Amino acid sequence: MAQIVVVGEILVEMMATATGQGFRAPGLFAGPYPSGAPAIFADQAARMGVPTALIACAGDDDFGRCVIGRLQENGAETGHIRLVPDVATGVAFVCYRNDGGRDFIFHMGNSAAGRLTPEDIAPAAFAGCRVLHIMGSSLFAPEMADVMRRAVALADAAGALVSFDPNVRPELLRRPGNAGLIADLMARADILLPSEADLAFLYPGLTPEDATTLLLQGRAGCVFLKRGAAGSRYAGRSGAFDIPPFAVDEVDPTGAGDCAGATFVAGLLHGLPPREAALRANAAGALAVTKRGPMEGNSTPAELEAMLVRGH
Ligand code: ATP
Ligand code: MG
Numbered sequence: 001m002a003q004i005v006v007v008g009e010i011l012v013e014m015m016a017t018a019t020g021q022g023f024r025a026p027g028l029f030a031g032p033y034p035s036g037a038p039a040i041f042a043d044q045a046a047r048m049g050v051p052t053a054l055i056a057c058a059g060d061d062d063f064g065r066c067v068i069g070r071l072q073e074n075g076a077e078t079g080h081i082r083l084v085p086d087v088a089t090g091v092a093f094v095c096y097r098n099d100g101g102r103d104f105i106f107h108m109g110n111s112a113a114g115r116l117t118p119e120d121i122a123p124a125a126f127a128g129c130r131v132l133h134i135m136g137s138s139l140f141a142p143e144m145a146d147v148m149r150r151a152v153a154l155a156d157a158a159g160a161l162v163s164f165d166p167n168v169r170p171e172l173l174r175r176p177g178n179a180g181l182i183a184d185l186m187a188r189a190d191i192l193l194p195s196e197a198d199l200a201f202l203y204p205g206l207t208p209e210d211a212t213t214l215l216l217q218g219r220a221g222c223v224f225l226k227r228g229a230a231g232s233r234y235a236g237r238s239g240a241f242d243i244p245p246f247a248v249d250e251v252d253p254t255g256a257g258d259c260a261g262a263t264f265v266a267g268l269l270h271g272l273p274p275r276e277a278a279l280r281a282n283a284a285g286a287l288a289v290t291k292r293g294p295m296e297g298n299s300t301p302a303e304l305e306a307m308l309v310r311g312h
Contacts, residue, residue: 001128002053002077003269004045005160007121007151008038008138009113010056010081011090011106012063013254013294019096023105027095033293034067035092036113037137037167040258044284044298045133046076048266053077053125055151059112063089070295080125084112094254102254106140114141118150126158131265134185135165135258136198139178148181152188163265164189165257166198173201187218191268193261195226208233212240224264224278226257226285234278243278244312246286255294260285263304283307 012032021027034043042054054076058064060083067089068078090113093105108114126132132155138144155162164185173179182202186192192215196208203211212223212235222236231245263284267277283304288297299307 002051002125003128003130004050004052004133004265005055005125005129006038006042006052006133007055007147008135009036009090009108010039010058010067011036011092011108011113012066013092013094016095020098022095023093023103029093032063032066033296034070035294036090037135037258039067039071040255040295040298041133041262042076043071043074043295044259044262045266047074047298047300048263049301050266050269053080055080055121055125057082057084057112057115057120059087059089060085061089080122082120084115087112087115108140116147117143118146121147121150121154123154126154126160129155129158129160130269131161131163133163133265135167136182137167137169139172139181145177145181148185161190162188163191163193165193165261166202168198168201186215190219190221191265192220192223195257222274224261224281226260228253232278232282234274236274241275243282246283246307246312248286248290250289252292253289255297256285256288259288259298280304
């Protein structure tokens with residue numbers, strides 16, 4: 001029985017091998033790397049020792065087997081992943097700009113990821129569930145709004161908390177209904193895992209600290225704010241604190257947010273005080289950026305302990 005249920009997309013990532021390489025001319029890409037923000041989250045939560053299930057769709061192809069195999073290797077439950085015949089597993093291509101930014105081309109809505117329906121969100125998956133985790137990057141097809149609503153309803157019925165990472169992708173927010181749904185989920189979630197960029201987009205004009213305070217006036221009991229190379233900030237009903245970053249050489253930032261978020265939620269479920277859970281999340285995020293590939297930098301509890309011993 002899974003204590004964390006994650007709902008969303010599975011995909012593989014093909015990564016440009018040279019910085020400055022774009023999509024408009026031929027170049028070398030490395031992959032397939034297992035990916036999809038929900039899959040990265042589920043993989044890391046399972047590695048942290050919390051029984052975790054991912055509800056998703058994959059193609060009946062080797063890209064799908066690549067991701068499902070990795071999840072199984074690391075202990076995540078994959079029994080609720082539906083294989084869709086005759087449709088390919090989702091793919092993301094990523095290029096790295098010289099200014100440190102990233103460009104993506106996603107094959108999602110037209111892939112198996114886009115076939116997830118509310119019927120895939122099985123009540124049986126929620127037996128024993130303590131946290132449902134969902135994220136804004138999954139709102140790439142109109143049906144996903146109903147998928148999310150059903151997942152939240154089943155989490156409610158199970159007495160589980162809802163954890164939400166807005167993971168804002170501006171092109172998805174422009175789709176009809178998505179901005180309202182993100183606002184609804186921000187208001188509904190018990191645990192919020194935004195990045196600084198997410199808050200700047202959702203609450204223009206507010207500092208991240210003020211936006212966090214605003215969020216705590218709603219239902220959310222805590223906010224774990226991800227600040228990239230600047231570390232993170234925890235804010236809860238009993239106060240807020242910043243966590244300085246662990247010094248690392250960043251190789252690839254993709255996936256750090258999901259890895260950190262999963263470590264934070266897993267820590268809370270293990271009964272750690274928020275400061276300890278947030279510290280481990282910070283260490284997991286820092287470790288994540290040292291490896292090339294979205295899920296390659298996910299870590300084990302022993303690797304996190306070593307990082308904590310090493311210190312900031
Ligand atoms: P993504 O959506 O790309 O997965 P994100 O924007 O949601 O990422 P980040 O803030 O990039 O999340 O990363 C999550 C956490 O990882 C940060 O809060 C921080 O603790 C850690 N982290 C990220 N980048 C670095 C870095 N360069 N050095 C040290 N720690 C980092
Ligand atoms: Mg993010």
